[in-house]
Amino acid sequence: MTFGQFLIIPLFIAFQAFTLMVIAPYIPGNLESVGGKGLMGWVTFQAWAMYFLAGCTVKMGFKTLAGYLGGIVASVAIFELAGMLSGLDCGDTKWGLYLAVFVVVVGVISAEKVPGFNFVPSWFLGAGVFFALATFGKKPDDVSVYAWYVELGVPELIACALGLVYGYCTVIFRKSYEAKFAVKAAVAAPETAANG
Numbered sequence: 001m002t003f004g005q006f007l008i009i010p011l012f013i014a015f016q017a018f019t020l021m022v023i024a025p026y027i028p029g030n031l032e033s034v035g036g037k038g039l040m041g042w043v044t045f046q047a048w049a050m051y052f053l054a055g056c057t058v059k060m061g062f063k064t065l066a067g068y069l070g071g072i073v074a075s076v077a078i079f080e081l082a083g084m085l086s087g088l089d090c091g092d093t094k095w096g097l098y099l100a101v102f103v104v105v106v107g108v109i110s111a112e113k114v115p116g117f118n119f120v121p122s123w124f125l126g127a128g129v130f131f132a133l134a135t136f137g138k139k140p141d142d143v144s145v146y147a148w149y150v151e152l153g154v155p156e157l158i159a160c161a162l163g164l165v166y167g168y169c170t171v172i173f174r175k176s177y178e179a180k181f182a183v184k185a186a187v188a189a190p191e192t193a194a195n196g
Contacts, residue, residue, distance in 0.1 A: 001181045012173055016166055020044055023162070029155030034137045043129050043167070050122060051167025060165045063119040068160040070108070070117055072127020072153040075134070077104045078127075079149075129156050150163035 024041035034040065046065065054060035058073060078100045085096030108127075112118045139148040 001178070008177060009174055011178075013170055016170060017045075020162070020166055021050070021083070021122045022055050025157065027162070029157050029158070035134045036150060036153055037090060039133060040155055040159045043156055044163040045161025046125060046129065047160040048170070049163075049168045050125060050160075051171070053121065053165050054119060056167070058168065059184060060119060061168060063116060064122040064164060065157070065160055066117050067111075067119045067122025068126030068129070068157060069153075070111060070130070071123040072130045072149075072156060074104050074108050074123060075127045075130040076149050076153075077107075079134075085170065126160070129160075 021041060024044050025038040027044075029109045031032070031041070047068070051061055054064050078097070081100035081103060082097040085099055086094075088095040088099065089097075108123050109120060111123060112120050117123075127172060133152045137152060139145065143151065
C-alpha cells in the first residue's frame with residue numbers, strides 16, 4: 001500500500017474525531033454536575049482508545065463498558081466509605097480516604113476472576129473518569145448526593161459507549177479497506193512470479 005493509499009485511513013479517523021467533537025457536547029446529562037459540556041469529549045476519546053487497548057473485539061468492548069460501570073460503582077464505594085471513616089483523618093492527612101481506597105481496590109482487583117467484568121484496566125479508567133467528573137463538576141444544591149452520583153455516572157457510561165462505537169467503526173473500516181489491498185496484492189503475486 002502506497003502512502004497515498006494509506007492516507008485514506010488517517011483521513012477517515014480524523015473525520016471520526018471531528019464528528020466526535022461535534023457530538024460529545026450533546027451527551028445527555030446535567031452540565032453543572034459534570035463540570036461543563038467540554039469534559040465529556042475526553043471521556044469519549046479515552047474509551048475509543050480503550051477499544052484498541054482491549055484488543056479491538058466487540059466482546060472486549062462490552063467488558064470495557066462493564067469495567068467503566070464497575071469503576072463508577074467502586075468510586076461511589078470509596079466516597080461513601082471515606083465519609084464513614086473520616087473520623088480517622090488527622091489534619092490534612094485523609095486516613096479515612098486512604099483506607100477506603102485500600103478496601104475497595106481489593107474488590108476491584110478481585111474482579112479479574114469474574115467473567116464479563118475481568119478487564120480490570122477499564123475499572124481503573126472508569127473510576128478515574130468518575131473522580132475527575134466529581135472533582136470538576138458541582139453537586140447541585142437541590143440534588144441528593146446519590147442522585148448526583150447518577151448524574152455523573154450516566155453521562156460517563158454514555159460517553160464510554162460512544163467512544164467504544166467509534167473504536168469499533170475504526171477497526172471495521174480499516175480492516176475492510178486494507179483487505180482490498182491484500183486481495184490486489186494476492187492477485188498480483190502469481191502474475192509477478194509467472195513473469196519473473
